[in-house]
Amino acid sequence: MGEKAGRRRPGPLAGLLVAVVVAAGCMGGGLDQGEPEQPGPRQNGPAASGGADSTRADGTTSVAEFKQDFSDAVGVAERYWTDRFRASGKQFQPIRRVVPYTRSGEVSCGGEALPRNNAVYCSAGDFIAYDVNWSVGAFRQVGDAFLFYLLGHEYAHGVQVRLGIRYNFTIQQELQADCMAGAYIGDNVRSGTLTLAEGDLDEFREGLLAVGDDPNQPWFAEGSHGTAEQRTDSFFRGYENSLDACGLG
Numbered sequence: 015m016g017e018k019a020g021r022r023r024p025g026p027l028a029g030l031l032v033a034v035v036v037a038a039g040c041m042g043g044g045l046d047q048g049e050p051e052q053p054g055p056r057q058n059g060p061a062a063s064g065g066a067d068s069t070r071a072d073g074t075t076s077v078a079e080f081k082q083d084f085s086d087a088v089g090v091a092e093r094y095w096t097d098r099f100r101a102s103g104k105q106f107q108p109i110r111r112v113v114p115y116t117r118s119g120e121v122s123c124g125g126e127a128l129p130r131n132n133a134v135y136c137s138a139g140d141f142i143a144y145d146v147n148w149s150v151g152a153f154r155q156v157g158d159a160f161l162f163y164l165l166g167h168e169y170a171h172g173v174q175v176r177l178g179i180r181y182n183f184t185i186q187q188e189l190q191a192d193c194m195a196g197a198y199i200g201d202n203v204r205s206g207t208l209t210l211a212e213g214d215l216d217e218f219r220e221g222l223l224a225v226g227d228d229p230n231q232p233w234f235a236e237g238s239h240g241t242a243e244q245r246t247d248s249f250f251r252g253y254e255n256s257l258d259a260c261g262l263g
């Protein structure tokens with residue numbers, strides 16, 4: 015049974031980077047009120063959870079449902095990267111843990127307390143942590159495609175660490191992670207693991223426009239993620255052309 019997804023709309027998300035060396039993290043607050051919109055990607059196959067249809071449609075996704083969906087997206091990412099690494103003769107070690115949190119300081123990364131309203135990959139502990147209430151809010155307002163983008167982007171940071179990729183500027187690291195998130199979603203759509211509903215591509219597009227840096231921020235500034243246009247270009251380069259487009263070497 016595939017998951018039935020709700021109808022949601024993208025809203026603005028501000029980019030945020032937490033302690034670049036230790037934690038390559040990413041999304042920050044600023045979501046506005048959502049309106050009903052298109053369903054997001056659905057995971058196919060027996061592994062997907064079902065039965066949430068009635069709650070999704072009216073945007074009342076529960077924390078428990080979100081956690082389940084997030085963990086499904088993690089499973090898709092683990093299989094995806096395991097296969098990709100195997101194809102190049104390497105063994106992939108999945109990211110160790112995924113940690114939902116609700117309070118500022120509840121989770122630390124390399125001795126630094128993680129703030130609310132964020133999602134982050136922490137290389138110091140090799141885990142992804144996310145503010146579950148903020149993420150559920152984003153999921154309701156931006157759309158459920160957001161969840162796959164969010165997880166795909168953070169997971170990509172863990173893959174960059176495994177590949178020993180470390181750029182001089184955060185913007186390079188971030189745009190590559192956007193490309194890898196696009197490849198993760200696009201390849202899984204092509205293989206039939208994920209199904210996109212009508213409007214999902216627009217949802218990605220609008221969501222990416224919303225996470226772009228302030229146009230006045232210099233591209234070389236610590237914490238820069240890229241303009242809306244750069245982030246959109248990177249994501250869709252990966253989405254359409256797979257990992258070859260992402261410069262993984």
Ligand SMILES: [Zn+2]
Nearest residue numbers: 038039040188
């Ligand atoms: Zn990032």
